[in-house]
Amino acid sequence: MAEIIVKIINKSGNELPAYATADAAGMDLRAHLETAVTLQSLERMLIPTGLFMELPAGYEAQVRPRSGLAIKQGLTLLNTPGTIDADYRGEIKIILINLSNEPQTIQPGDRIAQMVIAPFVQAVIEPVTVLTDTVRGTGGFGHTGKS
Numbered sequence: 001m002a003e004i005i006v007k008i009i010n011k012s013g014n015e016l017p018a019y020a021t022a023d024a025a026g027m028d029l030r031a032h033l034e035t036a037v038t039l040q041s042l043e044r045m046l047i048p049t050g051l052f053m054e055l056p057a058g059y060e061a062q063v064r065p066r067s068g069l070a071i072k073q074g075l076t077l078l079n080t081p082g083t084i085d086a087d088y089r090g091e092i093k094i095i096l097i098n099l100s101n102e103p104q105t106i107q108p109g110d111r112i113a114q115m116v117i118a119p120f121v122q123a124v125i126e127p128v129t130v131l132t133d134t135v136r137g138t139g140g141f142g143h144t145g146k147s
């Protein structure tokens with residue numbers, strides 16, 4: 001696999017993101033907090049990570065929920081997958097939402113999300129007035145049925 005260099009400034013005091021296992025796709029991101037915060041049911045909150053990144057051109061970072069937090073605590077990312085642009089130089093922040101019925105508490109340094117680095121393409125848009133015919137045509141939104 002080609003080596004992709006991602007430059008990171010870490011102002012959090014937490015350890016740097018890292019792949020936990022040999023072939024992991026995601027690196028966990030930790031909450032950069034002074035004290036614990038609690039999200040009430042259905043409350044959303046922007047949680048800082050203290051991380052600032054420089055991705056190579058042609059790559060994005062996707063921030064995604066952790067399945068353990070989702071199933072055990074109903075915590076997910078409101079905008080999943082969040083998009084971190086290669087030209088963004090601000091702090092990476094996580095939009096957490098509590099979809100459970102109980103308050104959920106995040107401690108400083110908790111792993112609240114994971115980040116996947118992925119290549120992307122930028123398309124050239126070509127305005128036209130007619131599109132090619134296909135078997136699907138305009139069918140969508142479940143038009144092929146369920147079973």
Ligand SMILES: O=c1ccn([C@H]2C[C@H](O)[C@@H](COP(=O)(O)OP(=O)(O)OP(=O)(O)O)O2)c(=O)[nH]1
Nearest residue numbers: 063079082083084085086088091092093094095
């Ligand atoms: O979960 C996220 C999503 C985005 N960002 C940062 C990096 C990204 O490059 C920038 C802009 O994100 P996006 O394009 O999704 O937001 P927008 O509402 O379109 O803002 P903008 O007008 O700044 O592009 O915000 C985060 O830190 N966390």
Ligand SMILES: [Mg+2]
Nearest residue numbers: 083084085088
């Ligand atoms: Mg945008």
